[in-house]
Amino acid sequence: MQRRNLAVLVKLWALGCTILGISLTADAVWTFVLTVTGLAYLAFQRNFRLLCSMGVFYGLLTLLLYLIQYHGLHMVVFSEFYVLMFWNLSAVFIVGFDLITTPPGELAAFLSRIHTPTPVILGLLVMFRFFPTMKAEFKSVGRSMRNRGLTAPAWLLLHPVSSCEYVLVPMLLRCLQIADQLSVSAVARGAEHPGRRGSYYEKRTSIIDWCWLFVWAAVTGLFLWIGDVRV
């Protein structure tokens, strides 16, 4: 089933609402209201892949939180503080990942329409593409190190500084190469042109988008009213 992307305006509004709600709430437990709305928002957009992964992630955090609070579970490698923090921030992660996976052309067209400066648009697009790009590069560095026998536990323990250098230097060199390639590509596509940017996939805000804008505003308002506000 094809994804039904909502307008970028709705996605930014949803992110703003969740950040505002989480920053101002006095009761962290009530953040599940925002998270459940976020999951419904993903389901509406038929973003089932993200819905499944975030659903499992949130379920796991809920289970851990339950065990910590009611059965005295003590975390050995991951602090209880961070379990609640991630649980609390789940709504931001959900709408944030949804925004990140929006087609870059749609995002750039919307930001250009609202007169966002070009460096900010470029910065955001680069930031959103960082994780998939770096994941591939990191794997490549790992494979090269394994070929040279530099990933053996004994080597890593005996030569931590050299190991750091072997990972960091190629990663940084690749970062610079990627930055060059991206900037050449952006300039070739007219990034330095002062006019408004458009996209073949640019969408107009429909009645459904306005409904979701209202839903996010109402849910955040209700959430802050129930959960109380801290200043």
Next chain:
Amino acid sequence: MNKTNKLSVKDVVTTVLLTVLMIFIQLAVNMICMTNDFVSMVLSVGFTMLLCAPVYFLMVSRVHKRFVTLIYMTILGLVFMIMGNWYLLPYYMAVGTICEIILWRNGWESKKKMTAAWTVSSLLYNGVNLLPIWFFWDTYEAFALSSGMEQSYIDSFVQYYTSAGWLVFIILFTVGCGFVGSLIGGRLIHKHFKKAGVL
């Protein structure tokens, strides 16, 4: 050729890419250090500054213009704001401004100025732990208790960040790591990146 101080597309892309890499390193170090209270509360900031120093040096040397540190600190502050600590955004912007003042007169060409800027930012980075204690302790404690965290964890946090001895140790350790990281960063830049012709 006349070189302006306006950031080009390449400068923006490089700054953002390396900034995100530094933030990713910071989050990864924090996650790994969580295994132990002492390492997490006392040493993790120092380790972060040590590992990020080469990336910072490369970023400033490569872009070779003003406002790179301010952009990095602003993005870092925005990440903390998304995590619910809105007060860290103006704080990090202020730290970025201080670093920009240090680097104002072609600081990217001087290893000493870059070392001074990173060492000062290492000192001020401790605000991430100190500001909640000084200004938002009630909120922090309520959040920690509601997460099911043991009172002993909260007590050790208070002990490390309110006792003068520990505070001095944490600050010295962080500043020392930032300084050593800067020296390593300077050497790595010379050893690898200048030779590779990317600077």
